[in-house]
Amino acid sequence: MRLRLWRRASRLHAMDGFQKVLLLLMIVLSVFMLLPIVYIFNHAFKPYHELFVYPPTFFVKEPVLQNWNELVAVTARSTVPMVRYLFNSVFISGLAVLLVTAASALCAYPLAKHRFPGYKLVFAAIILTLMFAPEVVQIPRYLVVSQLGIMNTYFGHLLPLMAMPIGVFLLKQFMDQIPNALLEAARIDGANEFTVFLRIVIPVCKPAVATIAILAFQSSWGNTESSALFMMDEEMKSFAFYLSTLTNNLANNVAMQGAAAVAALILFVPNLIVFVILQGKVIATMAHSGIK
Amino acid sequence: MSSKATPLLPRSTVEMTKLDPADVEMTGLAANSAAAGLARATNSAVVGPSTATRLEAPEAKPKKQKRRLARLLREMWAHRISYLFITPFLLCFVAFIAIPVLAAVALSFTYFNAIESPRFIGWQNFQYLISQDLLFLKHALPNTIKFALIVGPGGYVAAFLLAWLIVQLPARLRKWFALAMYTPSLTIGIAMSIVWLPMLSGDRIGYLNSILLRIGFIDVPKLWVTDPSLLMNAMIVVTLWSSMGVGFLAMLAGLLNVPQDYYEAARIDGLKSRLQEIWYITIPSMKPQMLFGAVMAIVTTFKTGAIGVELSGQNPTPEYAGHLIINHIDDFGFIRFEMGYAAAISVFLLLLMYVSNKLSWGLFGSKEDE
Numbered sequence: 001m002r003l004r005l006w007r008r009a010s011r012l013h014a015m016d017g018f019q020k021v022l023l024l025l026m027i028v029l030s031v032f033m034l035l036p037i038v039y040i041f042n043h044a045f046k047p048y049h050e051l052f053v054y055p056p057t058f059f060v061k062e063p064v065l066q067n068w069n070e071l072v073a074v075t076a077r078s079t080v081p082m083v084r085y086l087f088n089s090v091f092i093s094g095l096a097v098l099l100v101t102a103a104s105a106l107c108a109y110p111l112a113k114h115r116f117p118g119y120k121l122v123f124a125a126i127i128l129t130l131m132f133a134p135e136v137v138q139i140p141r142y143l144v145v146s147q148l149g150i151m152n153t154y155f156g157h158l159l160p161l162m163a164m165p166i167g168v169f170l171l172k173q174f175m176d177q178i179p180n181a182l183l184e185a186a187r188i189d190g191a192n193e194f195t196v197f198l199r200i201v202i203p204v205c206k207p208a209v210a211t212i213a214i215l216a217f218q219s220s221w222g223n224t225e226s227s228a229l230f231m232m233d234e235e236m237k238s239f240a241f242y243l244s245t246l247t248n249n250l251a252n253n254v255a256m257q258g259a260a261a262v263a264a265l266i267l268f269v270p271n272l273i274v275f276v277i278l279q280g281k282v283i284a285t286m287a288h289s290g291i292k
Numbered sequence: 293m294s295s296k297a298t299p300l301l302p303r304s305t306v307e308m309t310k311l312d313p314a315d316v317e318m319t320g321l322a323a324n325s326a327a328a329g330l331a332r333a334t335n336s337a338v339v340g341p342s343t344a345t346r347l348e349a350p351e352a353k354p355k356k357q358k359r360r361l362a363r364l365l366r367e368m369w370a371h372r373i374s375y376l377f378i379t380p381f382l383l384c385f386v387a388f389i390a391i392p393v394l395a396a397v398a399l400s401f402t403y404f405n406a407i408e409s410p411r412f413i414g415w416q417n418f419q420y421l422i423s424q425d426l427l428f429l430k431h432a433l434p435n436t437i438k439f440a441l442i443v444g445p446g447g448y449v450a451a452f453l454l455a456w457l458i459v460q461l462p463a464r465l466r467k468w469f470a471l472a473m474y475t476p477s478l479t480i481g482i483a484m485s486i487v488w489l490p491m492l493s494g495d496r497i498g499y500l501n502s503i504l505l506r507i508g509f510i511d512v513p514k515l516w517v518t519d520p521s522l523l524m525n526a527m528i529v530v531t532l533w534s535s536m537g538v539g540f541l542a543m544l545a546g547l548l549n550v551p552q553d554y555y556e557a558a559r560i561d562g563l564k565s566r567l568q569e570i571w572y573i574t575i576p577s578m579k580p581q582m583l584f585g586a587v588m589a590i591v592t593t594f595k596t597g598a599i600g601v602e603l604s605g606q607n608p609t610p611e612y613a614g615h616l617i618i619n620h621i622d623d624f625g626f627i628r629f630e631m632g633y634a635a636a637i638s639v640f641l642l643l644l645m646y647v648s649n650k651l652s653w654g655l656f657g658s659k660e661d662e
Contacts, residue, residue, distance in 0.1 A: 018460070019460065019461060019462065022457060022460055022461060023461060023465070025457070026457060026458070026461065026469050029454075029472075029473075030468075030469055030472035030473070033472050033473055033475065033476055033533065033536075034472055034475060034476075036476070036479075036487040036488060036491060036533075037475060037476070037479070037487065039487070039490070039491070039499075040486070040487050043490065058499075102380075103380040103381040103384065104381060106377045106378065106380060106381065107377065107378040107380070107381035107382065109377055110371075110373075110374035110375075110377045110378055111378070114371055114373075114374040116367075116368070116371035116374040116375065117364055117367050117368050117371065118368075119374075122378065122382070125385075125390070126385075129385075129389050129390075129393075130587055130591070131587055131590070131591060131645055131646060131649040132389075132393065132591070132642055132645060132646075133591050133592075133594065133595035133645070134388065134389055134392070135595045135597075135618070136396075136594075136595065136618070136621070136638045136641050136642055136645075137392040137393055137395070137396045137635075137638055137642075138621075138622075138625065139396070139399070139625045139631050139634055139635060139638075140391070140392035140393075140395035140396050140399065140635070141388060141392045143392075143395065144387055144388060144391055144392055144395070145388075148387065159384055159387070159388065160384070160388045162380070162381065162384040162388075163381070163384040163385045163387070163388040163389050165385070165389070166538070168381060193373045193374075193377075194373075197377070215538070218478065257489075257490060260486045260489075261486060261490075263486065264479070264486040264487060268478060268479055271478040272475065272478055275471075275474070275475075275478060276471065279467075279470075279471060279474075
């Protein structure tokens with residue numbers, strides 16, 4: 001134990017003065033950034049008398065599950081069981097991650113490595129839409145979805161998500177760096193384009209694929225737009241949407257703050273977990289990609 | 293890096309000689325180091341096919357065109373696998389991005405209330421928007437501009453600075469600080485307002501009020517999210533807090549990718565301070581990521597809208613203090629069902645985004661030739 005402490009201390013000495021000051025500054029900043037999040041964790045487990053005490057406390061003293069029970073009690077009154085919303089969200093997010101990454105990678109590969117007629121046009125269109133937010137054109141999107149007849153279906157959740165220009169863009173940029181010789185070698189060995197894509201391009205692009213998976217998960221897990229606009233039936237809506245209806249009126253209403261904190265946790269934690277799992281890979285590989 | 297791109301060089305050189313402005317921008321953004329290398333290579337060799345084709349005799353044209361079409365078709369057929377690959381994405385792209393944008397443009401010239409079919413009314417929507425819509429002119433537009441001017445460049449500079457500071461730390465610590473900075477951007481949607489509401493709540497139980505009261509900075513609790521004069525500030529702080537997203541990660545990766553020997557070479561050449569290093573080495577060598585970060589900052593800034601409603605809990609926000617263009621679109625589109633007018637506002641917003649992007653392209657694209 002002492003040895004470990006000593007080693008850590010010596011590591012600290014290895015940094016120069018600038019780095020020490022910087023470390024301190026960054027720790028303060030990180031605390032500020034994470035404060036609201038640590039706080040929401042605590043808030044979710046506070047009993048009533050701690051929620052509204054003055055002066056307000058930051059950390060929970062006697063953690064209870066009362067807020068969780070409250071949330072369950074509220075959801076028990078709704079017509080559709082909470083499990084259904086949860087199932088919808090998990091199902092949609094899982095499929096969305098698969099489909100978005102697949103579609104993006106499939107599109108990015110020819111853009112990066114095949115010079116087919118029109119590839120510049122396609123890529124220019126993708127760059128252009130990178131600058132636009134689809135949220136801005138919600139109304140025509142609604143019209144398209146209703147015309148396609150995919151209102152009230154899982155396609156209505158999934159297909160709009162698949163049009164994620166940033167996914168194609170990032171993957172294409174990453175694939176540009178794959179040496180053509182590598183692909184040529186595989187082709188000479190008799191691999192067709194699909195095998196090349198699956199066996200060489202995807203494994204080499206793992207970090208980029210992981211990044212797209214993160215983005216796809218984030219955009220689908222917290223997505224309330226498709227539920228609000230494209231889904232009429234209550235049992236087709238997502239968990240995020242359900243929670244937002246629960247907490248909509250909470251803004252000026254302190255009564256359900258605890259339950260709201262629980263809801264926020266449920267929405268936030270999967271995002272964090274997915275990111276932490278995949279982030280190590282992403283940043284580590286990104287650091288190495290500079291040496292190649 | 294550029295050596296890997298050399299197999300592509302001959303062909304791309306030919307294509308890049310026909311540079312029109314759109315292509316220049318495209319390569320500007322596309323420029324990871326490989327593309328940037330290509331662009332530089334071509335700048336020195338702009339001669340060639342485009343001038344050659346112009347010199348052709350006019351009477352040979354139809355025949356030539358037919359032959360060219362045939363060749364194009366043949367080439368397209370040879371690349372049928374490529375088209376197969378891009379089809380799934382392209383279909384969704386066309387259906388949910390291209391068509392909606394075009395439809396918005398078309399609808400913006402109509403009166404459309406979602407019940408009757410759209411009626412063409414020319415420029416009237418736009419005329420009303422920029423001359424008579426007081427809510428828009430007095431609240432939505434100035435609010436959006438103020439919000440965007442602070443959150444956009446502010447968040448952007450902050451993202452770069454934070455990424456730079458993180459890179460200065462020893463390698464094994466970087467990951468954790470990157471995580472700490474990125475985490476807030478995960479609190480999307482409703483989670484964000486729930487996280488911040490108790491902090492900014494207007495009574496003395498609100499954390500900010502409680503702290504400020506205790507240190508004697510204020511005498512009475514402030515209504516951070518319901519007072520019209522304070523709401524905008526609250527929105528800006530919360531948005532900045534959560535703005536270290538994809539752009540930040542891209543800049544971090546870009547910084548990590550700057551080769552160390554650049555710095556060493558620069559030191560030998562007499563660069564002294566770290567500031568000089570940033571200005572002369574870091575930023576020029578990570579321009580592609582800087583531009584990407586800028587585009588992301590602009591898009592996220594302009595599409596933010598719900599935050600004011602969520603924080604204040606009122607729609608519209610008190611005295612329209614947090615009324616942004618996006619709220620204005622929702623207001624007309626989903627509450628008043630004036631879809632044509634809402635489409636006109638969204639076209640205006642798209643134009644605003646486009647112009648801002650152009651501006652950032654000017655910033656990071658112009659130095660490309662130096």
